[in-house]
Amino acid sequence: MPSIIGNLCPNCFSREYYNGECTVCGYQEKFSIRSQRALPEGTLLDKRFVVGKVLGEGGFGITYKAYDTAADKICAIKEYFPSGVAFRGENHIQSIVESEEKRDFYQAKLERFLEEAQILNQLGNIPSVVNITKCFKENDTAYFTMEFLDGANLKQIVKASKNRLPASEITNVILQAALAMDIIHKKAHILHRDLSPENIYITKDRQVKIIDFGSAKQYSSGGEQEYSIVLKLKFAPPEQFSDKMKQGTYTDVYALASTYYYALTGITLPTAMDRLGGANYVPLKQMNISINERISDTVDRALKLNCRERIQTMQELAEGIMSPGKRIIPVPPPVSVKSMPYIEVERGTEKGKRWFLPVNTELKLGRGRAECNILIQGHPEISKIHCIILYEASKGNFYIRDMSRNGTFINGVRLVKGKTYQLKNESRVCLATAACVIRVGVKHESG
Known part of the structure; x- marks a missing residue:
C-alpha cells in the first residue's frame, strides 16, 4: 500500500526522511519493529492525523506517535484493536471482527474504550493527567488523540x-x-x-x-x-x-x-x-x-x-x-540515564572494536559482508551468518541464537544450533574458536 506520509519521518515528522532514514533525528526504518497488527506508517486518520511509529501495544489497543496536520504538532493516537478478536482488512487499515461469536465481546470492549476517552476528557483540566484532544470512530473501530508525552x-x-x-x-x-x-x-x-x-x-x-x-x-x-x-x-x-x-x-x-x-x-x-x-x-x-x-x-x-x-x-x-516544611519541587528529567547495549570484540584480530546495537532488533553477526549487520573479520572459521543477537530493552536482556557450522560457545559449552539462549550483561561468547571472543554489555550514559 502506498504511504501518504511522503518524506515525513515517522518519528520526528521532519521532511528530511529519505530511503528509510531521517537526517534530523537519526530514525532508521530497518531498525524499527512494527507489529503486523499495527496500522501502516503514513495512514491518514480523520483526514488530519498522520500515523507514525508504534509507541506501545497491548491486548486491547495500539498507541502510535502521530502528526496532527491541522494543529501542526506531534500527538499520540490510541486505537481500539483487540488481539485475537479483530484483524485487518485487505487495505491493512479496516478493523474486522474475526467471527460473529466474538462480535458482542468486541462491542462491549469498544464501549469500554470509549468510556476511557470520556474519563480522560472529564479530567482534562487536571495538569497531572494526560490531556485528550479528540475521540472519533473510523475503520469500524475507535480512536482518541492525546498530548504526546516525551x-x-x-x-x-x-x-x-x-x-x-x-x-x-x-x-x-x-x-x-x-x-x-x-x-x-x-x-x-x-x-x-x-x-x-x-x-x-x-x-x-x-x-x-x-x-x-x-x-x-x-x-x-x-x-x-x-x-x-x-x-x-x-x-x-x-x-x-x-x-x-x-x-x-x-x-x-x-x-x-x-x-x-x-x-x-x-x-x-x-x-x-x-x-x-x-x-x-x-x-x-x-x-x-x-x-x-x-x-x-x-x-x-x-x-x-x-x-x-x-x-x-x-x-x-x-x-x-511529605517532610515538614518541605514543598513539592519539579522532578529531575527522566532521561538522565541512557542505556546503550553493545557488542565488543574481547579477543581476536579486531580486539577492542565495539558496535552499539539498536534495541528490540535481531542482528546477524558473522563474516558475510552482504548478509550481516555486524561484520567480524580475520577469522575464516566463523560462518557467513554465525549467530543472531538481540537486546530486549523492556527486560534488559540479550538473546543469542547459533546459526553456524563450527559452533558458538558460552563457558565452554556449545549452544544447540537454532535454539535461543538468554545472555546476562557482560557475558562472553566464543565464536567457533577460542581465538575470537565477543562480550555483550550495556553502557549507561548521563544525558
Whole structure:
C-alpha cells in the first residue's frame, strides 16, 4: 500500500526522511519493529492525523506517535484493536471482527474504550493527567488523540538508574501523583484501579503524568456497585481480587504505596493474596535507604490488607510522606540515564572494536559482508551468518541464537544450533574458536 506520509519521518515528522532514514533525528526504518497488527506508517486518520511509529501495544489497543496536520504538532493516537478478536482488512487499515461469536465481546470492549476517552476528557483540566484532544470512530473501530508525552515511566527510570535515585526525588514523584489522584477522587469521583510504576510518567520538562485510565471507574460513596476484576498482581489490594468486595479511594492508596515501595527499593511486594497467606515484606525503616520512621509507618498503614485499617485518602498519604516544611519541587528529567547495549570484540584480530546495537532488533553477526549487520573479520572459521543477537530493552536482556557450522560457545559449552539462549550483561561468547571472543554489555550514559 502506498504511504501518504511522503518524506515525513515517522518519528520526528521532519521532511528530511529519505530511503528509510531521517537526517534530523537519526530514525532508521530497518531498525524499527512494527507489529503486523499495527496500522501502516503514513495512514491518514480523520483526514488530519498522520500515523507514525508504534509507541506501545497491548491486548486491547495500539498507541502510535502521530502528526496532527491541522494543529501542526506531534500527538499520540490510541486505537481500539483487540488481539485475537479483530484483524485487518485487505487495505491493512479496516478493523474486522474475526467471527460473529466474538462480535458482542468486541462491542462491549469498544464501549469500554470509549468510556476511557470520556474519563480522560472529564479530567482534562487536571495538569497531572494526560490531556485528550479528540475521540472519533473510523475503520469500524475507535480512536482518541492525546498530548504526546516525551519522557519515561517510573519503572523505566528505576531500572535505568539501578536503584540509585535519591529517596527524596522518588518521594517527590509519588507526592505529585498522590495530590493529582486526590483531585481525581474528590472532584471526579473516579478510581484509577491500575496505578503502578508503568502508569506514572515523567516528562522531559519534569512533569508527572498519570496515564492509562483503561480500568478506571466512577464510584459513589453510597449504594452497592459491581467492579470487574482488573489488576496488576504486585500492586493491587485484596479487594481487587474479587468482584464482590467494595472498592474506594483506599484501593488506589494501596496501589500507589506499593509503587512507592518498589521505586525506593527496586523490590515488588508479595501479592495481596500471598500476604494474606502469610508472606511479608521488609519495612522501609529497616532498609538503608534514607527513609525515616514516620514515612515508613505511613507506607505500612497504606499497605494494610484490611481496607478499614488502611489510609483512606490520597491527601492523608501525601501528608504522611511529605517532610515538614518541605514543598513539592519539579522532578529531575527522566532521561538522565541512557542505556546503550553493545557488542565488543574481547579477543581476536579486531580486539577492542565495539558496535552499539539498536534495541528490540535481531542482528546477524558473522563474516558475510552482504548478509550481516555486524561484520567480524580475520577469522575464516566463523560462518557467513554465525549467530543472531538481540537486546530486549523492556527486560534488559540479550538473546543469542547459533546459526553456524563450527559452533558458538558460552563457558565452554556449545549452544544447540537454532535454539535461543538468554545472555546476562557482560557475558562472553566464543565464536567457533577460542581465538575470537565477543562480550555483550550495556553502557549507561548521563544525558
